[in-house]
Amino acid sequence: MSYSEPSLYRFPASVPATVSRPELSFVIPAFNEEDNIRKTLLEVAAEAKRLNKTFEIVVVDDGSTDKTYEQVARMTGELPLFAIRLSRNFGKEQAMSAGLARTRGNAVVILDADLQEPISTLQQLIERFEEGYDVVYAVRAHRNDESPLKRVLATGFYRLLSMGSECPIPPDARDYRIMDRKVVDALLSLPERNKFMKGLFSWVGFKTGAVPIELRTRHAGTSKFGARKLFGLALTGLTSFSDWPLRIWTVIGFAFASLSMLMSFWIVLKTMIWGVDVPGFATTTTAIFFLGGLQLMSIGVIGEYLSRVYSEVKQRPGFIIAEEQDANSAV
Ligand code: UDP
Ligand code: MG
Numbered sequence: 001m002s003y004s005e006p007s008l009y010r011f012p013a014s015v016p017a018t019v020s021r022p023e024l025s026f027v028i029p030a031f032n033e034e035d036n037i038r039k040t041l042l043e044v045a046a047e048a049k050r051l052n053k054t055f056e057i058v059v060v061d062d063g064s065t066d067k068t069y070e071q072v073a074r075m076t077g078e079l080p081l082f083a084i085r086l087s088r089n090f091g092k093e094q095a096m097s098a099g100l101a102r103t104r105g106n107a108v109v110i111l112d113a114d115l116q117e118p119i120s121t122l123q124q125l126i127e128r129f130e131e132g133y134d135v136v137y138a139v140r141a142h143r144n145d146e147s148p149l150k151r152v153l154a155t156g157f158y159r160l161l162s163m164g165s166e167c168p169i170p171p172d173a174r175d176y177r178i179m180d181r182k183v184v185d186a187l188l189s190l191p192e193r194n195k196f197m198k199g200l201f202s203w204v205g206f207k208t209g210a211v212p213i214e215l216r217t218r219h220a221g222t223s224k225f226g227a228r229k230l231f232g233l234a235l236t237g238l239t240s241f242s243d244w245p246l247r248i249w250t251v252i253g254f255a256f257a258s259l260s261m262l263m264s265f266w267i268v269l270k271t272m273i274w275g276v277d278v279p280g281f282a283t284t285t286t287a288i289f290f291l292g293g294l295q296l297m298s299i300g301v302i303g304e305y306l307s308r309v310y311s312e313v314k315q316r317p318g319f320i321i322a323e324e325q326d327a328n329s330a331v
Contacts, residue, residue, distance in 0.1 A: 025105030029095035030113035035220035063089035087322040093195040094319040115219040134206035137177035196237040249298040
């Protein structure tokens with residue numbers, strides 16, 4: 001497979017034949033998870049051993065300001081660990097990409113660092129995977145733990161996203177999933193920088209299965225996805241996987257042009273029959289504000305797409321690695 005992206009941050013795509021690939025690679029993005037990461041790593045390692053799998057764990061510290069990286073680096077002596085520290089917080093999507101690029105396993109599992117997804121569900125994912133799927137993702141059985149507002153917004157977002165999208169993006173799918181090596185290689189070959197992984201996962205295709213899981217509450221700390229981050233991610237998702245927000249303005253424009261044409265005929269006719277009317281000030285003002293608002297909205301939408309095009313054109317890497325440490329170099 002050839003990669004169009006500079007392979008600066010990629011583990012050598014061709015692992016030398018002498019290096020045996022582990023059966024499983026875990027990718028764990030972590031941002032300020034100092035109270036969770038140790039427990040997560042121990043649980044993951046214990047479960048992998050229980051399932052009799054050879055494994056490696058790639059932890060990507062996404063610019064944490066706490067002791068997350070130190071915790072992980074300290075554990076490289078006891079576990080088959082690869083610790084990567086990004087130079088700042090680049091966001092979970094980039095952290096996952098950084099981790100995926102470092103994996104060597106025949107299958108890759110992406111997992112959160114906060115133990116929300118019970119590790120006991122790994123067995124179900126693997127069993128399904130071994131039935132012949134290329135990807136098996138976890139889907140949350142319900143969203144009862146979330147506020148009604150968040151639930152409505154999430155449903156609305158997935159609805160908007162699925163409108164006119166060439167590949168359906170399953171609602172409520174977690175990033176928690178197991179993927180075959182070929183799927184990971186396909187993902188890594190995508191050169192875009194504005195990454196919306198949930199979209200890319202389904203864009204690459206392959207035989208995909210789902211397993212419903214019950215989420216737990218976070219082991220420690222609070223969610224790292226505030227309203228602003230979620231909104232940004234939603235915009236990236238929409239702009240990278242649908243173009244109807246751009247196109248819809250053509251339709252609206254045509255509708256308004258046709259309506260105003262009809263109206264102008266009506267006004268000419270009315271003036272000819274009944275003479276000049278006193279113009280309605282309120283109607284005119286409302287129409288101006290309404291149309292002005294619509295135009296600003298449409299320009300704003302174009303701006304959203306343009307800003308993403310701009311950031312792609314700049315070709316900056318999606319993330320920068322500040323330091324890394326693997327199990328072999330650990331003392
Ligand atoms: N995360 C990250 N970078 C970020 C935000 C989150 O690497 O900028 C990681 C975080 O440490 C966790 C996972 O992504 O392992 C999911 O984040 P979180 O639990 O805060 O999200 P939620 O479960 O609330 O959706
Ligand atoms: Mg979480």
